[in-house]
Amino acid sequence: MIALDKVSKSFEDDEGRTIVAVADVSLQVADGETLSLIGTSGSGKTTTLKLINRLIEPTGGRITVNGDDVQSVDVIALRRRMGYVIQTGGLFPHMTVRHNVGLLCELERWPSDRTAARVDELLELVNLPPGEFAGRYPRDLSGGQRQRVGVARALALDPPIILMDEPFGALDPITREQLHGEFLQLEAQVKKTIILVTHDLAEAFLLSDRVAIMNRGQLIQIGTEQELREHPATPFVEQFLQGHMGTHADA
Amino acid sequence: MRSPLGPRLLTLGLVGLLAGGALPQGGGAITIGSKNFTENRLLAEIMAQLIEAHSDLSVDRRINLGGTTVVFSALRNGEIDLYPEYTGTGWTIHLGITERVSDPLRAYLRVRREFLRRFDIQWLAPFGFSNSYALAVDSSVADSLGLRAISDLKGYQDHVRAGLSHEFLNRNDGYPGLAQAYGLSLGDVRGMEHGLAYEALISGRVDVIDTWTTDGKLLRYPVTILDDDLGFFPPYHAAPIVRRATLDRHPELAPLLNRLAFTIDDERMRQLNYQVEEEGGPFAEVARGFLQSEGLLSDTARRTAVTGERGGLWAFVKARARPTLHLTLQHLWLTGMAVLLAIALAVPLGIWLTRRRRIAGAVLGAAGVVQTVPSLALLAFMIPIPWLGLGARSAIAALFLYALLPILRNTVTGINGVDADLLEAARGMGLRDRQILTRVELPLATATIMAGIRTSTVISIGIATLAAFIGAGGLGDPIVTGLQLNDTNLILAGAVPAAALALIVDGLLGMAEKALVPKGLG
Numbered sequence: 001m002i003a004l005d006k007v008s009k010s011f012e013d014d015e016g017r018t019i020v021a022v023a024d025v026s027l028q029v030a031d032g033e034t035l036s037l038i039g040t041s042g043s044g045k046t047t048t049l050k051l052i053n054r055l056i057e058p059t060g061g062r063i064t065v066n067g068d069d070v071q072s073v074d075v076i077a078l079r080r081r082m083g084y085v086i087q088t089g090g091l092f093p094h095m096t097v098r099h100n101v102g103l104l105c106e107l108e109r110w111p112s113d114r115t116a117a118r119v120d121e122l123l124e125l126v127n128l129p130p131g132e133f134a135g136r137y138p139r140d141l142s143g144g145q146r147q148r149v150g151v152a153r154a155l156a157l158d159p160p161i162i163l164m165d166e167p168f169g170a171l172d173p174i175t176r177e178q179l180h181g182e183f184l185q186l187e188a189q190v191k192k193t194i195i196l197v198t199h200d201l202a203e204a205f206l207l208s209d210r211v212a213i214m215n216r217g218q219l220i221q222i223g224t225e226q227e228l229r230e231h232p233a234t235p236f237v238e239q240f241l242q243g244h245m246g247t248h249a250d251a
Numbered sequence: 252m253r254s255p256l257g258p259r260l261l262t263l264g265l266v267g268l269l270a271g272g273a274l275p276q277g278g279g280a281i282t283i284g285s286k287n288f289t290e291n292r293l294l295a296e297i298m299a300q301l302i303e304a305h306s307d308l309s310v311d312r313r314i315n316l317g318g319t320t321v322v323f324s325a326l327r328n329g330e331i332d333l334y335p336e337y338t339g340t341g342w343t344i345h346l347g348i349t350e351r352v353s354d355p356l357r358a359y360l361r362v363r364r365e366f367l368r369r370f371d372i373q374w375l376a377p378f379g380f381s382n383s384y385a386l387a388v389d390s391s392v393a394d395s396l397g398l399r400a401i402s403d404l405k406g407y408q409d410h411v412r413a414g415l416s417h418e419f420l421n422r423n424d425g426y427p428g429l430a431q432a433y434g435l436s437l438g439d440v441r442g443m444e445h446g447l448a449y450e451a452l453i454s455g456r457v458d459v460i461d462t463w464t465t466d467g468k469l470l471r472y473p474v475t476i477l478d479d480d481l482g483f484f485p486p487y488h489a490a491p492i493v494r495r496a497t498l499d500r501h502p503e504l505a506p507l508l509n510r511l512a513f514t515i516d517d518e519r520m521r522q523l524n525y526q527v528e529e530e531g532g533p534f535a536e537v538a539r540g541f542l543q544s545e546g547l548l549s550d551t552a553r554r555t556a557v558t559g560e561r562g563g564l565w566a567f568v569k570a571r572a573r574p575t576l577h578l579t580l581q582h583l584w585l586t587g588m589a590v591l592l593a594i595a596l597a598v599p600l601g602i603w604l605t606r607r608r609r610i611a612g613a614v615l616g617a618a619g620v621v622q623t624v625p626s627l628a629l630l631a632f633m634i635p636i637p638w639l640g641l642g643a644r645s646a647i648a649a650l651f652l653y654a655l656l657p658i659l660r661n662t663v664t665g666i667n668g669v670d671a672d673l674l675e676a677a678r679g680m681g682l683r684d685r686q687i688l689t690r691v692e693l694p695l696a697t698a699t700i701m702a703g704i705r706t707s708t709v710i711s712i713g714i715a716t717l718a719a720f721i722g723a724g725g726l727g728d729p730i731v732t733g734l735q736l737n738d739t740n741l742i743l744a745g746a747v748p749a750a751a752l753a754l755i756v757d758g759l760l761g762m763a764e765k766a767l768v769p770k771g772l773g
Contacts, residue, residue, distance in 0.1 A: 055679055079681030090676025094694045094769035103690070104680060137771030153680070163679070 002029040002052065002161065002193065007061035009047055009217075021047045023217040024061070031160070034187060034194040035222075036204035039214035045197045048214070049163050052195065053082050065161070080104060083154030083162040083192075087169045089146040091138040091153070097123070098134040101153045108157065122152040125189070127182060144175040148182070155190065164196045168203065176203075183207055201241070213237055279307060281501065284322050284331035284722075285314040287731065289527050290382060290465060290489075290520065294335035296538040298491060298508060304548050305507055314534075315731065316641060316722045319344060327370060330641055332497040333508075337382060338362050339487035341374075343424070351424070355381065355486035366492065373498055375505055376512030377490040380520040382465045384425065384484045386477045389452055393475040400480040401433055404459070408436055414443040414457035424485050425461070432483040449474065463487075464517045467524030514545050528738065531570055571744045574729075579748055582725035585643060585718055586711045586756075589650030593707060597655050598700065601662025602688065611663060618656040626714045629653070630721050646718035646725075653714055654707035661703025665696030694769045701764040705757055712753040716745065726752070 009022040022044040029035045037045040050056040052063060054075050063070045070078055091100050098119050105115040123130040126148035138146055147167060154162055168176045180203065187194070187207070198204050204211045205225045212222040221233040232238040281302060285295035292314045299310045313331050316322045319340055325331045338355070341362035342348050346369075352358045363374040388398055396407065404411060419425035420442050430436065437459070443451060448460040449472045462469065464476065491508050498505055515523070523541060526532040532540075542548045604611040621629070629652060633645035669692050677687045693700075719727030726749040733741030 050679075053679055055675065076681050076683055079679060082681075084676065084679035086672060086676055086679070088672050090672050090679075092673060092677075092691060092695075094771045096771070107682070107686060139771060 001031055001066060002195070003064045004028075004048070004051075005062045005064070007048070007051055007058050007063055009044075009051060009056060010059050020217050022051065022058075025214075025217075025219045026061075027212055027219060027222055029193055029195060031193050032191050033210065034196065034208040036196045036198055036208040036211045037214060038198055038201060038204045038211055040199065042216070043214040044217040045199075045214050046165055047217075049165055049195060049197050053079050053084060053163055080108070080157055081159045081161060083156075083159045085147075085150045085154045085162065085164040085167045087166040089138070089143075089150040091141075091146055091149055093138050095137075096134065097128070097136050097138070097141070097149050098130075100138070100149060101156055103153070104156045118156065119152075122155055123149075125155070125186065126152045128152070142175075143171050144179060147171065147179060151186070160193060162192045162194045164194065166197055166199070169198070169200075180206060213240060215240075280309045280311055281333070281497065281504070282311040282313055282331045284316050284325055284334040286319060286322050286334070287315045287317055289467070289732070290524050291335055293523055293527060293534055293538060294378065294489060294491075296534045297511065297541060298333070298335070300535070300538050300542055301511065301547055302504070302507060304542070306501075306503055308501060308504075313641060313722045315719065315728065317720065325641060326372065326492065326494060329494065329496070333491050333493040335378070335489050336374075336492045337487040337489050338377075339383065339424075339485040341366065341492075342485065345370075351428075352485055353482035355488055358486050359488060359490070367495070371495040373493050373495055373505070375491040375493060376509045377488045378511055378515045378520075379488075379513035380465055380515050380517045381486050381488045382463050382520070383479075383487040384419065385462055385464045385479065386429075387452065387460050387462045387469070387474045388458060388477060389455070390473040390475045392458065393477075398475070398477060400478040401429070401435075401483075402480050403477070404435060404437070405433070409438045411437045411459055412439040412441075412457045413437045413459045414441055414448050414451050415459075415461045416445040416448065417442045419461040429483055432481055465520040465524055467521055467526075467528045469521055470525045471529055510547060514547075515541075531567055531740070533570070533574060567740055567744075571729075575726075575744065575748050578724065578726045578728055578745070579752060581723075582712070582715055582727075582749065582752060585646050585650060585715045585723060585725050586708065588647045589711050589715075590654050590704065590708050592647070592651045593654035593658055594704060597658035597703075598662050601659045601700075602666060602693075604659075604663050605666045615656075615660055615663065618659050621652045622656050626653070626717050627720065630717060634721060641722045643718075643723045645721055646715065646723035650711045650715055650718075654711050657703040657706040657710070658700070659703075661699045661706075662696065665699030665703075666692050668699065669695045695772070698764065698768045698772065701760070701767060705760045705764070708760060709753050709757050712749060712756060716749050 004025055004027050006024045006026050007022060008020070008024055010018055010020045013019050025044070025048055027035075037048055039045045047056055051058050052070070054070060065073075065078070065081075091097075092103075095103065098116075101122055102115045102119045105118055106112075110118070119134065120130040123133060128145060128148055133141075133145070133149075138149070141149065150167070154164075168179055171179065184207065194208070196204070196208060201211075210222060210224055211228060213220045213228070215236060221228060221237050223231075228237060229241060232241060283295050283299050283302075285291045295312065295314050299312055302308055303310050313325070316325055316331070316334075322331070322334050323336075323345060326334060336345075338358045342352060342358055346362060346365050348361075352361075359374070359377060366372045366374055386401055386404075392398065396403075398404065413426075415426055420440070421427075426440070441457075443457070443460070445460075445462070448457070448462070449468055451457045452460050452474060453472055462474075462476070469476070491511075493504065493508070523537055526537045526540075527534060539548065600614070604614055624632070626649070629649045630645060633639045633648045634641055636645070636648070639645040639648055673691060673695075674687065677691050682690065715725050716727035716730055718725050719731040726745045728745065729741045730745035730749075733739065733743075733745065
């Protein structure tokens, strides 16, 4: 289980003013659960995600994974137990698909045949036949294919946790819908604890068990779609649900 | 002659710097220097071969060091042990005596005495010839008018057109003093580049030129030297001058070099200069030919004297092949060492600077300042630094400083140019800092860093031609000599291989870049 306990992140801007990016956020994510962090840009959702794998260090509060404070464990080991997928895929352009996906296995000094088998397995899992795709470079892939490779790479060491930062944000609607379907299949197959940052409410409700709505660094409400719709905690949540329903329900 | 040729600005720059001194030579080795013109280089080479043939000493040749003051400073501070000097130069330049002298023996004895007293430097026996100023006229004109001596000019002085070198026009021991001593007032006196004067004389555009008595060109043109019947021109007898400390250490040296005493008269020196300048004979061969003909080399079986055959372009190219190969290797050594050292410093420094952005600007700025220092000056700055001195080390040091900036800047630019998303992905995946550097940043920056290395290398190959000015050799050697001799072939013999070398090396580095830059980019 991942637990955030009154986690804050503030920093000073160029003029010395204090900016609060995340303020006293507390939430828990159960093993095997998929949680979406949603909010407008600047709401603190991406910062919250990066606090979990310590790309950003908190200025207050505590984050634990299975009871262990993330500050007290080796940061490299911590990150290798958390797959990380970003919006643009973040594939290394100078490495083939095989090399991108197998990089962490190689750094963990796996025997090369084991790495190769793992890469093939993962590429099959994300519907990219290894025979066709393993030798390609990222520049020879479509946006959707890159994103699939990004997911495969995040799964390489079979981490119990996956952090995804707007993984489908840069894709066209058709590809996005296709990947949503694949994501749901994958979720069922691999059983990971997933935290997904998105600004698309429909996507959040479709892909995750619970949704956490953030605004201006604060966690406003967390719950299932039904809970949020039936008991919106604030007028903001109500508006947020409506506004987003309006824009995306018909899409 | 004297120090009429060569880069005077450099000389000026070097004088002060050389005062700093350098490491003394020692052991069984002796260092011979020379000034930067044919005759002086040839005398140095003759002495070098003589010493090598008749003693156990090994000879380090620092020929073509520079102008008079540079070479003399090098001798005084022990950078070299000996070089050929001229009595007139010792008299006026090193001793600063303003009184005129015309008696050769008196001049020689006085400079010898004063040099020992003031500089602890010994004049050995003179070679025999005097390289002094002279006036020359077209031989046919001389014959028809019966011109034999400078005094004979007086009768025709209103009609005489003189084409004189600018230096001769302005020196006290040149035209002004001469005109006064002989009571001459020539009708038309104009300044002229010495390289062009002979042609002007032969084609009848001028009637009199100044020259020096050992000029090899005197053999090529039908000209007659007018006798200095009033003994106006100071004597410039050449002799080896040696540090006393060196003579004490190697007592066999003085008797050995004195075997060259009076072996070369004016005519002989003219011929030797001619063999080098007009026939393109390599210094070593001309020197060997001379020593063999004097019976001063035991192994006469080696090679006979250089033939006087004049060759065409092909013969020139063939004759240059071997020295060019040697100079090219020297050039590559200078450039290669400098660039490798620059890579070894600039790439790690550049990487470090990308982690210290605040000081990156200052360091890049400092490297940029180095680039603005004119290359000759930068070379000169290296000389007084201990362990560097005259020669290859200083050249490598200067080239190294020049090579730093492009590599440094491109390393910083290349690494800073790596997409921030990729770095975040790498960190988020759990790559260590070192792994991010080696697996992501350096591979992605390779093309930019290699471009910097190529730039540095090509710049260095170009600048390395200037290394010849400080005795470091390389393809600049024939360029510098060619400039002094007004010899286009010789200039091209250095410039063309240097340009070709730059192109070839750039091409090879381009191929290396292709091999090194990871696929999947571009």
